Amino acid sequence: MAPPGVLNVGLIGLGTVGSQVAARLIERRDALARRSGGELNLCRILVRDPAKPRALEVPPGLITADPDLLLDDPAINVVVEVAGGDEPVRTFLERAIKSGKHVVTANKLVMARHGPSLLELAGEMNVDIHFEAAVGGGIPLISTFRTDLQANDIERIGAIINGTTNYVLGRMATDGIDFQAALAEAQAAGFAEADPTDDIDGHDATYKLAIMASIGFGARVAPEEIYREGIAGIQQVDFRYARELGYEIKLVAIGSRLDGRVEVRVHPALVPGGHPLAQVQGAYNAVFIEGDLVGQVLLVGEGAGGRPTASAVVGDLIDLARSIRRGVQLRSAFSFDPEVTLVPMDDVISRAYFRIRVADRPGVIAAIGTVFAEEQVSISSLIQKDQWVADGTAELVVTTHPASNGALERSRLRMGDLDTVRSVPAFIRIFE
Amino acid sequence: MAPPGVLNVGLIGLGTVGSQVAARLIERRDALARRSGGELNLCRILVRDPAKPRALEVPPGLITADPDLLLDDPAINVVVEVAGGDEPVRTFLERAIKSGKHVVTANKLVMARHGPSLLELAGEMNVDIHFEAAVGGGIPLISTFRTDLQANDIERIGAIINGTTNYVLGRMATDGIDFQAALAEAQAAGFAEADPTDDIDGHDATYKLAIMASIGFGARVAPEEIYREGIAGIQQVDFRYARELGYEIKLVAIGSRLDGRVEVRVHPALVPGGHPLAQVQGAYNAVFIEGDLVGQVLLVGEGAGGRPTASAVVGDLIDLARSIRRGVQLRSAFSFDPEVTLVPMDDVISRAYFRIRVADRPGVIAAIGTVFAEEQVSISSLIQKDQWVADGTAELVVTTHPASNGALERSRLRMGDLDTVRSVPAFIRIFE
Numbered sequence A, B: 001m002a003p004p005g006v007l008n009v010g011l012i013g014l015g016t017v018g019s020q021v022a023a024r025l026i027e028r029r030d031a032l033a034r035r036s037g038g039e040l041n042l043c044r045i046l047v048r049d050p051a052k053p054r055a056l057e058v059p060p061g062l063i064t065a066d067p068d069l070l071l072d073d074p075a076i077n078v079v080v081e082v083a084g085g086d087e088p089v090r091t092f093l094e095r096a097i098k099s100g101k102h103v104v105t106a107n108k109l110v111m112a113r114h115g116p117s118l119l120e121l122a123g124e125m126n127v128d129i130h131f132e133a134a135v136g137g138g139i140p141l142i143s144t145f146r147t148d149l150q151a152n153d154i155e156r157i158g159a160i161i162n163g164t165t166n167y168v169l170g171r172m173a174t175d176g177i178d179f180q181a182a183l184a185e186a187q188a189a190g191f192a193e194a195d196p197t198d199d200i201d202g203h204d205a206t207y208k209l210a211i212m213a214s215i216g217f218g219a220r221v222a223p224e225e226i227y228r229e230g231i232a233g234i235q236q237v238d239f240r241y242a243r244e245l246g247y248e249i250k251l252v253a254i255g256s257r258l259d260g261r262v263e264v265r266v267h268p269a270l271v272p273g274g275h276p277l278a279q280v281q282g283a284y285n286a287v288f289i290e291g292d293l294v295g296q297v298l299l300v301g302e303g304a305g306g307r308p309t310a311s312a313v314v315g316d317l318i319d320l321a322r323s324i325r326r327g328v329q330l331r332s333a334f335s336f337d338p339e340v341t342l343v344p345m346d347d348v349i350s351r352a353y354f355r356i357r358v359a360d361r362p363g364v365i366a367a368i369g370t371v372f373a374e375e376q377v378s379i380s381s382l383i384q385k386d387q388w389v390a391d392g393t394a395e396l397v398v399t400t401h402p403a404s405n406g407a408l409e410r411s412r413l414r415m416g417d418l419d420t421v422r423s424v425p426a427f428i429r430i431f432e
Helices: A016-027 A029-036 A067-071 A089-098 A108-125 A142-148 A163-175 A179-188 A203-217 A236-244 A306-325 A364-374 A405-416 B016-027 B029-036 B067-071 B089-098 B108-125 B142-148 B163-175 B179-188 B203-217 B236-244 B306-325 B364-374 B405-416
Strands: A007-012 A040-046 A078-081 A102-105 A154-160 A247-258 A261-272 A284-291 A295-302 A349-359 A379-388 A393-400 A421-430 B007-012 B040-046 B078-081 B102-105 B154-160 B247-258 B261-272 B284-291 B295-302 B349-359 B379-388 B393-400 B421-430
Touching: A007 A016, A007 A067, A007 A089, A007 A306, A016 A029, A016 A040, A016 A306, A029 A040, A029 A306, A040 A067, A040 A306, A067 A089, A078 A089, A078 A306, A089 A102, A089 A108, A102 A108, A102 A306, A108 A203, A142 A203, A142 B142, A142 B306, A154 A203, A163 A179, A163 A236, A163 A247, A163 A284, A203 A247, A203 A261, A236 A247, A236 A349, A236 A421, A306 B142, A349 A364, A349 A405, A364 A379, A364 A393, A364 A405, A364 A421, A405 A421, B007 B016, B007 B067, B007 B089, B007 B306, B016 B029, B016 B040, B016 B306, B029 B040, B029 B306, B040 B067, B040 B306, B067 B089, B078 B089, B078 B306, B089 B102, B089 B108, B102 B108, B102 B306, B108 B203, B142 B203, B154 B203, B163 B179, B163 B236, B163 B247, B163 B284, B203 B247, B203 B261, B236 B247, B236 B349, B236 B421, B349 B364, B349 B405, B364 B379, B364 B393, B364 B405, B364 B421, B405 B421
Parallel strands: A007 A040, A007 A078, A078 A102, A261 A421, B007 B040, B007 B078, B078 B102, B261 B421
Antiparallel strands: A154 A247, A154 A284, A247 A261, A284 A295, A295 B295, A349 A393, A349 A421, A379 A393, B154 B247, B154 B284, B247 B261, B284 B295, B349 B393, B349 B421, B379 B393
16 A cells, blocks of 8 residues: 555556546656645556657656556556547456546546446545546536536536537538548547547537536436437538627537436537537537526636646646545545436427428428428528529528427428429537 | 435525526426436525515525524434525525535625635535635636636636626727716626626725635635725726727636736726737636746636526536435645735836826926836837827827836826826726
């Protein structure tokens, strides 16, 4: 065991985040010891390839590729995991907990998929798991849900929680370039991964929403239960039409709770220009929370990157060190209300924006109006946009009043079958 | 003492905040017990006038006007104070701590003036003081500084932290009414007190900044050490000129730390239109924090009012209940770095906006330019605004590059003495 007052830290991962965590622990040793009430002693770092050249100078002997040297070392009392991905990391964390080590993790995937079972195990082993860095980088989100807003019933969460898609959509909106060009640029600038699927298709946002919904609503939400749509289908022209109507297009993660049912979804949405989420630029994340007492709270910050994420990881480590020094056991784990059920996506109510490519001739609007009417969808605005005389087509933009997602989807399908409709290139829900 | 798992709560104050706290504790007893891991039992309420009619139905026998019945009751283990003001509340809290009771308080004045000594006393008595509600209503601010951002050196705090002045300035900006009319309207709408001095003159903001600077910078800052200017001198025309230059006018609380010195000030400022603080409307508060790891974080929410403040108070109570259940002692108190000194206001560097009423004749600009040059203040823009042919005067608007406050103030005085200058009706610093 570590001498009293010293926390021996084993770090898993020495990439973008890990090297910032290690740098802070090494370079600011004294300040962190003062704030923690005891030393945070980085004593082992697990990496895949110890021979890889690294910018950070690490004291010799710290780095290893052998998980056992970290996980089986009884002197290490905290494992800090910033490697990411599911396996083998989940197994590493389980082993750490089983041998009585506390865990600090930045791993959204593991926490979204296995958080409840790991937290349960940690409870049995009387150790703690901190995961502030798993959602929203350095934004104090998990602590806000777990502690500050505990007097509230959380009613709604609306979040821009994926920096890559926000950057890509922002470039499309501002510079009039198309999705592929914006994505290529984001990759070149280091804002998107070589394989950007996880971000672009909305998976990343579902992991983060699963964690927030679990804590915020007390609902056991698995990421794959969240309705998900990515941004690859958004076309340039929709930004122009959205702006004309007073909206920005953002990938939003939405959770809401009503009458014991929880609604969770990730999709592109038209966000009203005056809403704070519409203003969130580039790689910033923003989470909008509504509680029954607190009203509306907005938290904004850099949602990813080495330094902001390291801020959350090391903050968790200090919090943990203080708890250990005071002899504290487990903080509140997720506690689930078994009564809570998820709202099927068909029943989710929203307004929507449709862009419809039609034959430019009489009767079109009557036919479209009939479809919407039969599906009980009420039209809010209908504007004819560009016309192409050459092929006799025109584009209509329709916004609707609130309607069930089932009715909106059926309207879309049925319009596609009309003789007078060539295609329905855009169906985007409106966030309000 | 309370039976294990039960926290006996004595409440001081049953006004706007107190009745919301009492209502939540009474009406949501079971949910709060589940979240706290034990019952939060409201067992006494201290008020000034027990006979006063109240909207909230409180179980009979709870209300008393005798402080001893609350402070000397050994069964009460937490005192929740939402009465506000300095004495007699400070004495009540000191008595509570000395008899081993924990404290949750929403009292910015007591925490700004006496926080350090009360926290020290609490440390000796092995009890805890929570004061999340003292700054920014339900916005999770204190916990963010105390825990989430502890891995950072906080570099800068910029805040809109007084709802009354933000509402008044917003009305002046949007509706073209003057200060007195906007203030009267705010009073009628319940956004300003009958005696609004504490808000309008910036005192309220200094209490909140003192608390944030103490925690954020580890500097022992008393509210009276903070440079302070209120909003009563802001004239209607300055909103128009500011907008033309791309700024909004806000009352800002600014703290920054550089080279071991801390700068703290509260004054009206021109805030660039694109800055998030420029967008903060009405009674909302917003706090912008820059840390060396996390980068920029923005926290926004309703900064006052019964329900948001009760959210923070009851959140603190749940946090405290969990700590007590786990046998925890004192959390981190303020810890001060004795080396830190305050920057004298004369040495504070900022850009500035001047509005100057001049005789409309040749030589004016040369004379003004000479004053600024002699004070080493570099002019960024100089625009002639309205002209009044009848009395031969005109208005000049000058913005400067960064300069010391001493040089800016001397420039203002010396311009006032020029033959060609009638008056200098506005000198407003620019927030960047």
